Amino acid sequence: MKLRVLLAAGALALLAPAFSGDRFWLQFLGKAMITCIFAASLDLLVGYAGLVSLAHAAFFGISAYLLAGLSNQLALVNPLLTLPICLLAAAVAALVIGWLSLRATGVYFIMVTLAFTQMLYYFFNDAPGLGGSDGLYVNDRPRLGPLDFADRPTAYAGIWIALVVTYLLLTRVLRAPFGRVLVGIRSNEQRMRSLGFPTPRYKLVAFVIAGALAGLAGYLDATLYGFVNPAQVGWRQSGLLLMTVLLGGKGTLYGPMIGALLLTFIEHYGEQVTTHWNAIVGAFVIAVVLLMPRGIAGLLRGARG
């Protein structure tokens, strides 16, 4: 109950910059909230279903690239059209990659998802017309009547709504029998199967839901920044996101969101302080794994007794 009040307060606090109109904070917190959606969707797989997927950045990228394509090639700017198309594309990609990857289990699954991510990375990097390593600009951002998402406060408000909807959706999904089955699969898949649950299908559905939400994050990112590039699709991105989930605390939806906010801050200020930023991230990842495997959420819970 206390948690719910805190989350609601946090959500309202995040809404405030939409009215201030400060360009830096809108972009910065907008990015942080997108990462929240992205990390929470991965947590559905990592923290609840026990699936360590490195393919998550791929769905983000597919959706972002598709938005750029729809806008640049077909002049489609209506978000009521482009959003469902991009989410559907991410979900279909998740269905195909998930179906193949989930044939493998455990450590195989990790390696296969990594391989497919890299396949898409090379595709976006090499395919003609996709701008190579520079990526693509979204010439016309989504626009609907008086709402122009090239306008930062509007984009920010859109991202805020998407984050709230994602959080509510994920809590519903996890509280439903479906979510309980996923947790059961994480702790003992064999037992769930012998209880009569078709566990592969449950895992695949979770993979597709998470993929579609990653697509949502990609769509919002391309809307906020107006460009996409292959670096957002690669395995480093997936690795960083896994780290976000672990830092915040896997298996709690709010944990990865706290992790996302924190990492966005650290990243922004860290890059200003040193050029050897990646060394700091590397050392930080190692420290988190060794010293606080239950993440920030674990610390909070520990403090509460």
Next chain:
Amino acid sequence: MTLSLFALQLLNGVEYGLLLFLVASGLTLVFGVLGVLNFAHGSFYMLGAYLAYWLSARFGSLWIAIAVGVPLMVAVGLLVEKLAIARLYARDHLSQVLLTYGLVLLFNELQSYAFGNDVQSVPTPAPLSIRIPLGEAQTWPAYRVFTAVACLVLAAAMRQVILRTRFGMRVRAGASNAEMVSALGIDIRRLFAALFAAGTALAALAGMLAAPLTTVYPGMGEGVLILSFVVVVIGGIGSIKGAFLGALLVGLSDVFGKVLLPGFASAIVYAVMAAVLVLRPRGLLG
């Protein structure tokens, strides 16, 4: 495609596959015995290539560079095992992925700090810089022949070590039941450390051998790491024979993909992996 061009690509594919085998065999053994999925394995390949560049410039010979570099990388392997990997034996896959991912970032930064971010080339050792004629128009560089033969010799030696020596016997025992091995009074921690260092050295040696062929550049370890994963997935985890088969398959698909489908060269490799997953989810020999 003419016959001689076909032969040339076939040889290139086999040679590339054999190099991949050196990397992938360490990866699969470390996972099979130690139970740790090591993302930093590609970094050892990269460090090997950079050591070859740096030491061969210093000593004027790739051979001396290899002779100095391999023991150096064994030491690096022992150090990494002691400081990082040893803490992962009882941990879940997520921790293993993330900790070794952190190591990748550190090694990349070390490389850019120590050697810079330029692409470097390593001269081919003099007696091997000739080209062997192959049919009317094609030639095959002698250094590639040497690399292929060296890898084959190493693969045969590895087989002998694993099947015929006490160390190999312990490795095989460790792969099937590490707990039992340690209950029988064998110091499993030392076995793990030795095996990890051997895998490190093999990956680094592959990087050193590849350096004159591929040039040396930042991020070169990551491409190899991912192809090694594909090799292991195709071959089956923990299986050296599977890694050998998988490596040849990936090497050939990659080389022929580049000739036949230039736009989608890398896609072929993944298509092969997808096919194996559909038909045999645990790998060819898993």
